[in-house]
Structure formats: structure tokens, C-alpha cells
Amino acid sequence: EAGVTQFPSHSVIEKGQTVTLRCDPISGHDNLYWYRRVMGKEIKFLLHFVKESKQDESGMPNNRFLAERTGGTYSTLKVQPAELEDSGVYFCASSRRVHEQYFGPGTRLTVT
């Protein structure tokens, strides 16, 4: 069974630009989560999809972040316009049962 995949693995953009991160969950997993780790600190929850619906987006920092999961398969997280403080590692996770989340390798975003 393939694991959670994320693309790209690393992105370097300038402040004010737009970046779109993609996550492909494990096949059959209805639950999809986005997390972020900034500056070596704790990993923070951003949002949770159940199929194509946003179940919980309480962790989204502001309206510059937009997450979608069309068709309930892969998900995208767009940052527009990017700011310096958005730099960090963005993790995606998926689960079939809510108490077992499997994480992808992360996308390292650097905003200069």
C-alpha cells in the first residue's frame, strides 16, 4: 500500500508570491489533515477534511491560506500571498480510523 505523498518536497518562493502544495492520501482514507511545523517548534494542526468536506479548519492561520479537496481524493493547500512567517514544513496526514494518522514526508516551504 502506497503511503501519503506530498509534492513538492521543497519550495522556495519570494514574499508575495503564490505557492500550492499537494497531498495524496493513502487510498481509501476519508480523513485528510494538514499540519505545519514552523522554526523547529511544535507541529500545529491546520485543518481536517472528511472526504471533500472541511470538518475542522480552526488551525488555519488567516485567509491567505486556502485548502481544497475536490472529489475527496487529493488535497491542495494554497498560500497567497506568501509571507516570511509562512516558512516551515507542511505535513499532510490521512487516516481511515481517526486514531491512526499516517503522515507524508512533508513539504519544506521557504519564503524569502
Added chain:
Amino acid sequence: GEDVEQSLFLSVREGDSSVINCTYTDSSSTYLYWYKQEPGAGLQLLTYIFSNMDMKQDQRLTVLLNKKDKHLSLRIADTQTGDSAIYFCAESIKSGGYNKLIFGAGTRLAVHP
């Protein structure tokens, strides 16, 4: 509030036991987790414990849960150089009928000969 605390760094000699500690704040947490992140890799689910248990053992790993003190620990027996990684403690808290994970900042384990 939601807060998970863990020490940032631990150094052990190869062959010794490692103990990584974590405290959490939400007494209603149903599951508590240990994730491992090796250099350049993603988060690997190492083990988890249900909140009504106080111990779980899986080969070289032992998880101890003190629910009264909201304290979780991970013991790695016979630590090897391949165990060098960042270990994240996480608690699962309820959010609108589902669960979300609250992580600590991670403990970097360094194993030296």
C-alpha cells in the same frame, strides 16, 4: 488549554536505555502517541496508547502513561544509532465529533558510541 511539553534534547550511549518524557494538558485525551522523524524523512507513527491503559510494550519500546499527572514516557531499550531521530509526543483531542492531534516540539535523541 491545549499544550504538550517535552524536553528538546537527549543524548545517550549506544546500548543504554533512553527515556523521553512528555506532559500534556487535556485530561479528556483518548489516545496518546509517539511519532518518530528521521533526518530528511516524514513522521512515522511509532506507537500509541489508549488513555485507559497505563503501559504498552512493543519489542524495545515501552510506553508509560500516568493519567493523574498527565505524563507520558517512551522508553527505548538497548538504544541503537538507528534510533537517532526527533521523537514527537502527541495527544488526541476531540474536535466536532472527530479528533485532532496536538503535538509537542519534539525531542531530538542523539545516540553516541
